[in-house]
Amino acid sequence: MPAEYLVSKVWPQDRATLAKVDALLAQEGIERDANLDYTCAIVDDDLNVIGTGSCFGNTLRCLAVSSEHQGEGLMNKLITHLIEVEYERGNLKLFVYTKTTAAKFFRDLGFHEIARVDGTLSFLENRPDGFPGYLRRLSSSRRPGTAGAVVMNANPFTLGHRHLVEVAASACDTLHLFVVSEDASLVPFDVRMRLVREGVADLGNVVVHESGPYIISSATFPSYFLKDDVAVNEGHARLDIAVFCRIAAELGITRRFVGEEPASQVTGVYNRVMCEELPHAGIECVVVPRLEVDGSVVSASTVRCALQTGDLDTVRRLVPESTYRFFASDEAEPVLARIRAACDVCHY
Template sequence: MNEAANIYPSDKRAMQEVSALLEREGIRLDRNLDYTCAIRDDEGHIIATGSMYENTLRCFAVDHRHRGEGLLNRVISHLMEKELERGNLDLFLYTKVASARFFHDLGFYEIARVPERLVFMENQPDGFRHCLSRFERETQAFLTERGLTLGKDDPIAAIVMNANPFTKGHAHLVAQASRENKLVHIFLLSEDVSLVPYAARKELVERGIADFGNVVLHASGPYIISNATFPSYFLPDDDTASVGHAELDLTLFAKIAEALSIRRRYVGEEPFSQVTGLYNKVMREKLPELGVECRVIPRLAIAGRAVSASDVRQCVKDGDWQHLQELVPEATYDWFRSDAAAPVRARIAAADRVRHH
């Protein structure tokens, strides 16, 4: 029997074997992967497999005829060695509920679970708690700086946004939340998987919310709509997977909301993106069950069409500066016309698809 070895995406036959093994074990091959390994038997058949994407481990399976032989241990050890070579020390995985105990024995700790669907785990016992502590410190520093005090019954809200880039639609959503609440938390997705990089998105959001005295900005970290918690947000996926990922992401958000006394989450209507629309649907159903009100706000419309970041990126791609100016705040427009944005303009121009699926 061979050791775990890399399976290259170009090896179509081997990847078909991996996919078939996963399907036999009731697991779907995730299309968001950047490394896959497998163990073969003496006849060359794949009998165990596992994959990863960045610092998340996923898609594990062992042929039922070879269970009890320690194969999954070997697959996980191989993947963790590869992660270490990449410099990734903080690792995440999601797995079937029935497998959670096994991964706990390998040094992974449960963060959250969707009953009968999946369990989200990490290899740091205090990773999620440290993230909550950061949100709490940032909030207290903001309140102190602004001279704000919160009463027990003061309404506190949250908005989660990618802002790829920040549009007049985002500003409209923030303005409504700001009017209706004592404090608003914005969680800006901090993974660099968007056409507009995080540093630029953060700068544009900061400029866009500068006039609101009760809006605090946080980098989301790995626990809010990340490739670990909700990979189907970033890649076309089937609805079943998207629902499971959305439920996991919202379960984690409810824990964050509890720590920060958030009782409302604001979201714009989604007429364009299938995945985001499905996420919003799950959010409307699940958040109230978790003690958080979900407020869906009609999208800001200009010339009869809802404003979207996808349209903004299309304007940049097409060089349609006049329409772009109608859709974004002055700070966003000025940035896109600046020399600093030249690499981003080139990236958007070269992209095959600039609209979110």
Template sequence: MSWGGFDERIINLNNARQVNEVRQFLSNFDLIFDETAIEYTMALYRDNSIIATGSFMGEVLRNIAVEDSLQGEGLTSVVISHLLKAASRRGIFHYFIYTKPEKAHLFAALGFKEIGKVEPYAALLESGLGSIDSYCREISASAAKLPPENRACLVVNCNPFTLGHKAVIAKAAAENQGVVVLVVSEEKSVFPFEVRLDLVKAGLSEYNNVVIVPAGKYIVSAATFPGYFTRGDETVLAQTRLDAEIFSRHIAPALKVTTRYVGSEPYCSITRAYNQALLEVLPQKGIKVVEMPRLAINGEIISASKVRQAIRDNDWQTVRRMVPDSTYLYLISDEGKLIANIIRRVKSRH
């Protein structure tokens, strides 16, 4: 479609030439374009050259850029409008935008609200149906049965739920009047979210001062870990600190938590960096961080990744040592065996 002398085109993500044109254009802005992690891309062309582009994956609008010489000509608005219409046709009515902090005002002028910012790496804004305010009201209601004072929080993935997870949560439950366990909702793990949520609930059923709540889209999610537009060490700094900033600014006050518990991380560098970000950011906001050493049995540290490796190796004796009864019973069920077969076929960190 032609607009103001420019051609508005949908990019065919299976067309190597078109993809390379977008990638080359975005490289001028130090933006990374991975077509395998993109659902939809559009671009504005002038004389068959890209002068603006934008993409989305689910609710996240990304890789939005306008040629420097055309800044202030309204092209950002054209790109955003196109993306929102395309997303709405796919049933998506809530939107996130990542940008550099110095560009956040451009999207605020288009109706987006800033929900987190970490200088100089990233700012996260949102628009559409639903908001972080409504999310905070929902999680606050979920935790309403807990005593209002001396609350703690943990964020867990549990892929699957192990005795190590249970040990950290048990420590929090013993040291606080109430504990909120937020289970990561992203479907990036071999165990589906609903299964992970059920395993956490089953494994913690004896604790009457613990509530288990879906973490949703505002913590450890595709929205709060912007790995696509920063490089190397900056990726880790941006994603971990932005997530910590959103937790301290919005989620902790909504849940009335004053302490965040984490397990130490000897294996995964990203998780270790995330813990470090929490230790640096949260105390500045008045939130204590307690890091508990990983539980070990006979000198062997328990981790979900070791459980998955034991499943690959058909080492059910090791699995049995590392997980609670409820997780083990699920793993040997017909449904659990299907996931075990997937684990054996797929070599993935998650």
């Protein structure tokens, strides 16, 4: 009769157990993710870690069971425990990224696949109507004529973002502008969304959307089961594209506009993969040259650096008036305090 194993929290200061967690993950070809806020483990009578799992936000990550104990229901125990932890935190909408070979296991446990990159990873959620419901809500904003799309973080909204939106909006009847909803940026989502809406309010054919949890930021994309940085960046891009293609089909989008980013390797990979993959779904990828001011490209990181040092003159040259008004007001003080306290505002 199999032993009755318990699932226990692993505290961050318990280095001995974490080392055993890392060893088990390594056996399964997984490296412990840098973005984790809860880890649990199952240990045997000799205190060997034979199963482990973790969370970050409302995502389940880094799940592994020793090959010697597979088939004993330990993975089910781990996932049940993590779901209970998430529910206690108030996270009822849960997501999991896993290898495609393990996707069926999660579907059997009640998760529903949103998208996959064949041979690499699957993206699933625990609600049967989560992504389909999001698509239905988007469909109400579908309009006659040609449709394009822009996806942006806007951390914060700059003249460069405005330029991209203007170029895209002039090339189609309706432009769907998606603002990444995840609060993984120095400028909080509610502020980013407000500044985007104010910054494009005069463009009548632009429809602004929250991305919800379905357009994934680099801060929360899981990298623990991909072999290197290039694989991580390509995997992230391909998953983003797989999700986006379903959104595009719902809204009749046939062009996606992206800003040129020659200095960023990550964005360069994204743009390359989009240019390769989107045409297969009947979507043209249009790379728009960056806006320059005084001989330099406008970037959100430059604006954040200026905000950190209190250089509002530079900020004013690089952002729309609505963005400047916000950062020059007392209302912006909590955001400015966060930026001033950050160690690296240029690449955050």
